[in-house]
Amino acid sequence: MNMKMNLNTLINKIHYIAFSVMVLFGSSSIAQQNLISWEVADPALNRKFIEMYLNQLIENDKFDQNSIQASDVVMVQMQQQDGKLTLKRLRAKNYDSGEYRRFMMDQVKKLGPDIMNTIMDRKYKWAEINRRDLSALETYSNIDNILNERSFKRARDGFWWTTSQVEVSTNQSIYIRSKSTNQAFRLETGISDLGLYPQFFGNTILGLSNDISSTYFIVPRQAKVDVIKQPLDGTFGIGFKFDTHSIGGQVNYMDSGNKFKTGKVFDENHVVLPSASGLVYWSNTFAINNFIDFSKLGFLKRLNKNLSGAERTDEPFGSLRLKVGLSFTEFIHAKLKPGSKDEKEGRDLEITDRLNKVDEALGFFVRSELVTDNKKLKAYAQANQSFSGFNNIGFGAEYSIKVLKVGVQVVNIPKGSGLEFLESNTNDNLWKWYPAGESGGQVVSPYISFHF
């Protein structure tokens, strides 16, 4: 008896579990519905379908109730449910007025299976539909259209190399880019991402780049700008750089064991060299809408009547890329060892201090880059701040007029921004390097570029 009861209980439990499983699977099958929506992009098919529909209305004397025009575009929505595919909604979109119109479905059904199967088969050119179209189809999506998601390259190419094939600039940069192989020769001055701007770090970067990575030689050259009191020195070295949609970085090394020629360093007793450095950053790219009504700026209209995004619209007109990262730069202080005053003969460095501990060499890097979709305007703003006390801010903008680009770079070195070194190996005296003097300074560098 007891055993029978247990058996009954067990059977009941099995029934309960089976019912639960059925409910679960039943509900999941209800949930398994998928909507596929598109717009017919084949003009001939659009015309044919709407003409057949209009003829059907005329035939059935219902043309008076019609609002659909022959120039409208058909939008289709199919529903996939329980392994079956059915036509859920059909709309006509008028691009001129932006209106959506309903078909009379009882009339559509009379069009015959051939044309309906053709429409539903989607064996023709078709186009994506946007969120507004979806709402016309009484469907709401919380998924972003990936096509609107900005590829980082739109903003990146303007700063990584050039969007042209050749670009030569008075800001001491040259790019020769082979579009067929996606490789380029690159000549730049300074290592701007690390805050070592050409205005006070004149070393030339000679490199070979592809879409993701770049390898380059660093060739010493002195910067000569009036505002800068003491530029950084440099020597021969190498560097690698890479940039992808989310992560980028670079590593640079200059050999302080090289010979330095008399007269080729700014101050023989105070040689300051960013001998080794690295940077890693995270980045993201956003589409930006036209938040400023450029149409109200008369001079911009005169400058270029075709400036894309001049009229305020909801459509994106540019890409904004944000980068945030950490840098690590070893600065060394040295003096030239006594030697020949012959300018052709090199002399060794006597290194007196190396700033390479974490609390000295670590720094933060923030940069934003903006490029308009028509590639005519680009701008950037960047801040570098290191624990050692060396900080700077840079920003710039560039506008393209046919083969000419006009731009300006501004580097601001705040008051007190500099580095503190041990002056000598024999005493503990400190010496401070302030690139623009203790009170800081600002360098404004206009430039022009030619690109083809």
Add this chain to the structure above:
Amino acid sequence: MKINNFLKIKLFIIAILLIGSGFSQSVKSLDKRKYIAWTVDHMPYHILVEDAIIDYNALNTLENPRVKKKSAKKKVLILKEMRAEDLLIIVQQKKSTKNEIHEIWYGNGLNFDVIPREIVDWVLSQDIQQALIEKDQYLNSPSDVVFFESENQRLLASYSSRFSLWKQHNFLMSTEELYLRSNLLQYSANFALGNTLVGLPGALFSSTSMGVGTRNSEIGIRFPAKINLLSIGNGLNDNRLLREYLGLYSKVTIDNMFSTGASFHAQMGFNFFPRSSTVVTDTSYFRKNDIDEEDEYVNIIDMYALFAATFEVPLKIPTISRVTFTPGLHYMKVAHRTKDKDNNLFNRTFYGYDYDNKSYLRYGDGEKASTKAFGLYGRVDLMTDIGVIPSFLQKYKFLNFIKINKVPLFEVSLQHITQLNTITSVAVNINDNVSFSMTTYSGEQDGTVRGGWLPNKNMWLGVRYRSDF
């Protein structure tokens, strides 16, 4: 007569088999002169195409009664679902007046599916096609997959070279490295215990490196950790290498440099070490300052760099499927120091004493306490046919445990850096996932970097496991 007929039948069957095997190796290929092809490395576009194929299949599925009727007349092409890890290759006709996609290939290794021109418009919207064809607007890389004429070429191309930063499999663990790759994020994490390619295997690398990699680059940190697995030999002398300081490293690859077929590889690394104020010019300093014996002659790899280009040598050797040659330039700078009990460093200008001449052996004139070693780099890599066990080994039944399909049985390399060392390596793949290797090291006598901190000889045994997860 009967025997003759039997022979004829046998020959006929062999001929059929040979022809069959010949056909089985040929694959669909396109003419390189007429088309260009590239892989889509921008993941959002990859996802768009994945979804488009699912939708296309849904619209043409046989479960759809409407299509069933039509399918009786004409067979509908159902596409294989595209996976996240599949390569997506866009093919465009060169010099075509139409700016359109010719074909879309997707797959991996040997297996690629093709969306032909006729149905590209049905599968992909005009918007997606427009986005995909504008390759200047997203991340992509050139692809040769569609031009390979045989399975062997495809296998060879997908088989990673030692210089590849983007490995064939997304998981690799060996006695030298750990490599993990995310197919979705398109980044890899790398952990390396030594660096044979720059001539510093095992503990000689003086650091353990950990970094993040992309298809063409890698960047990371050099950690002061000593890990030396399966090293055989007692003359490693690696206790003369200081590994107390952090550093950085980076690697870069540029494939098919200027369409020459050669791949450019560069890598470098350096350490951040503290200043050293005093110069040690003789051994009396050791006694005066109570320097521990192991800290008297210490060295720091200040910096290493390698610039090399790999190209395939057009050599036809029986059972050898690929021979690659990598010439290049190698550079290493070593700082010579003495360390006291407070971890202060002192520039050391000598590495020994010459009892015959009664003078110290010095690194150079004056107070020179570092060595720069510029060397020519040469490396040859050979591999046997992929998936083939040479016939002379097939007769040994005890080797039946070897089952290879996508890997060569042997991989042999010889690497020489002038004035530094010669490293040879032999790897045996016992199946598609596991291999065993032996690396021998032979130091250059009177090499540029003097001071006896590199071994004369050493050997490392290795195990490698690679797979996809």
